Amino acid sequence: xxxxxxxxxxxxxxxxxxxxxxxxxxxxxxxxxxxxxxxxxxxxxxxxxxxxxxxxxxxxxxxxxxxxxxxxxxxxxxxxxxxxxxxxxxxxxxxxxxxxxxxxxxxxxxxxxxxxxxxxxxxxxxxxxxxxxxxxxxxxxxxxxxxxxxxxxxxxxxxxxxxxxxxxxxxxxxxxxxxxxxxxxxxxxxxxxxxxxxxxxxxxxxxxxxxxxxxxxxxxxxxxxxxxxxxxxxxxxxxxxxxxxxxxxxxxxxxxxxxxxxxxxxxxxxxxxxxxxxxxxxxxxxxxxxxxxxxxxxxxxxxxxxxxxxxxxxxxxxxxxxxxxxxxxxxxxxxxxxxxxxxxxxxxxxxxxxxxxxxxxxxxxxxxxxxxxxxxxxxxxxxxxxxxxxxxxxxxxxxxxxxxxxxx
Numbered sequence: 063x064x065x066x067x068x069x070x071x072x073x074x075x076x077x078x079x080x081x082x083x084x085x086x087x088x089x090x091x092x093x094x095x096x097x098x099x100x101x102x103x104x105x106x107x108x109x110x111x112x113x114x115x116x117x118x119x120x121x122x123x124x125x126x127x128x129x130x131x132x133x134x135x136x137x138x139x140x141x142x143x144x145x146x147x148x149x150x151x152x153x154x155x156x157x158x159x160x161x162x163x164x165x166x167x168x169x170x171x172x173x174x175x176x177x178x179x180x181x182x183x184x185x186x187x188x189x190x191x192x193x194x195x196x197x198x199x200x201x202x203x204x205x206x207x208x209x210x211x212x213x214x215x216x217x218x219x220x221x222x223x224x225x226x227x228x229x230x231x232x233x234x235x236x237x238x239x240x241x242x243x244x245x246x247x248x249x250x251x252x253x254x255x256x257x258x259x260x261x262x263x264x265x266x267x268x269x270x271x272x273x274x275x276x277x278x279x280x281x282x283x284x285x286x287x288x289x290x291x292x293x294x295x296x297x298x299x300x301x302x303x304x305x306x307x308x309x310x311x312x313x314x315x316x317x318x319x320x321x322x323x324x325x326x327x328x329x330x331x332x333x334x335x336x337x338x339x340x341x342x343x344x345x346x347x348x349x350x351x352x353x354x355x356x357x358x359x360x361x362x363x364x365x366x367x368x369x370x371x372x373x374x375x376x377x378x379x380x381x382x383x384x385x386x387x388x389x390x391x392x393x394x395x396x397x398x399x400x401x402x403x404x405x406x407x408x409x410x411x412x413x414x415x416x417x418x419x420x421x422x423x424x425x426x427x428x429x430x431x432x433x434x435x436x437x438x439x440x441x442x443x444x445x446x447x448x449x450x451x452x453x454x455x456x457x458x459x460x461x462x463x464x465x466x467x468x469x470x
Contacts, residue, residue: 079121080128083112086121087348098209098445100202102406103437105344106430109351116356125352128345134298135346136414137315138339139407141297143200143229144319145332162220162384163227166402169380171196173372181365183422186242190416193235194429195369198377199406200225202437206401206444217394220384221401229316232408236313237263239412243419262307266300266317271324278325286334293322293331294338312411343407350410350430353417358427365424366431373436374443377403378450382458391459396451397444404440405433 087108091101112121122128174195178188203225207213237260269277281292297318304314322331359366381399385391413429443450 076122076127083108083121083348084344086112087344091344098441100205100404100406100437100441101344102199102202102347102410103434105347106351106354106410106434109348110354110356110430111351113352113354115354122352125349128349128352131342132346132349132414133311135339135342135344136312136411137297137301138335139343139346139411140312140315141301141319141322142332142335142339144316144321145323145328145335146319158387159220159223160227162380162387163224163231165383165387166224166377166380167196167228167231169383170373170376173376174369177365177369177372180368183424187416187422187425189239189242190412190421190425191369191428193239193412194405194409194425194432195373197228197232197235197405197408197412198225198402199404199408199437200229202404202406202440203401206404206441210445212397212401215394215397217385217388217390217398220388220390220394221398224380224384224398224402233263233313233316236316239415240313243415243421258307262304263313263317266314266321269321273321274324277321278327281322281325281327281331286330289327289330290334290338293327293335296322312415346414347407347410350414350426354427354430358424359431362424362428362431365428366435369428369432370435370439373405374403382454386459392454392456393448393451395454395459396447400440400444400447400450403436403443405436409433 087105090108091104094101094104110116112119113125114120114123125132171192174192175188177195178191181187181191183191203221207218207221212218277296281289281296283289283292297315300318300321301311301314304317305311322328325331378395378399381395381397381402384398385395388394409429410433413425416425417423
């Protein structure tokens with residue numbers, strides 16, 4: 063019986079288990095923070111350690127018991143991303159920013175397709191692996207820029223532009239991937255499903271651009287409690303409608319954030335949604351950890367190693383191309399390449415959607431191992447990017463003197 067359906071003594075036991083799981087996840091993440099580690103892999107580790115696949119007490123045996131909570135985590139993650147995304151910022155960056163973002167995606171998505179094809183896991187799995195490998199963690203990237211005090215660096219605008227281009231691509235990618243995950247058969251069925259998804263996206267984008275007034279009036283209230291209830295309702299409602307018309311609830315939540323981002327209450331919503339996002343996102347990552355069998359990680363060790371290697375190379379190459387477009391030097395290339403190498407929430411979201419759709423079960427442990435390695439190694443490498451900058455050939459950069467202006 064699920065957590066929300068349980069009653070009486072069973073409900074009490076499951077509440078104790080859930081509370082203990084959250085506390086363990088929080089304490090483990092707090093300990094990791096002191097060592098400079100991001101929280102995402104530590105929440106996953108807490109799920110692995112207290113789940114049914116490891117020795118010792120099992121707090122929550124079935125990840126499905128957390129189904130609604132983890133769905134809310136997914137919705138709030140993408141809703142908050144939609145709040146922060148700005149199409150105006152992307153357009154203001156001009157062709158150079160678009161070129162840098164497109165180069166990053168082309169290199170890393172192509173590497174993902176090549177890796178997936180070499181594994182021989184099937185065509186649908188190849189498309190999912192391309193996204194898992196090709197899209198970095200916006201949460202870790204932005205956190206690193208703050209913690210490493212690089213917000214004022216000349217390459218930071220370019221780096222954030224790459225992240226924005228990724229976010230735009232993610233919306234399109236999820237819409238196109240949904241028919242594949244839904245098991246659509248035949249070109250006609252796939253085309254109809256894609257057309258329906260694109261029509262829904264266009265409707266929400268139009269609402270985000272021209273419906274700001276009505277949505278703002280719908281949410282407009284000076285009471286934070288009522289505002290919170292209303293914007294959560296909007297996010298969950300749009301995500302649910304998206305799922306019912308054959309579009310991912312994740313992309314519905316992202317576009318719900320876009321709709322709210324254009325209203326007069328957007329800044330208050332950003333402030334109010336953060337603690338909710340952090341709580342339910344922690345449950346999402348924890349539940350993913352519950353589903354991971356550490357014994358299965360050994361069977362995907364070589365694919366994980368290969369994925370980590372191609373990601374590191376691809377990100378550094380993309381960083382070099384980006385700074386050449388912008389006219390910066392090797393320090394900027396190293397900073398960009400090693401900052402965007404971390405993988406996190408998007409990779410896990412894609413793996414969760416794929417496993418739920420019945421794709422190859424190895425995608426779960428593969429993604430878990432891949433994210434664990436890069437979510438930990440990525441920030442550590444980014445903090446030592448000056449070591450890579452010294453080894454990048456100066457001939458690759460048209461204006462290497464600019465690199466001296468960049469913080470290490």
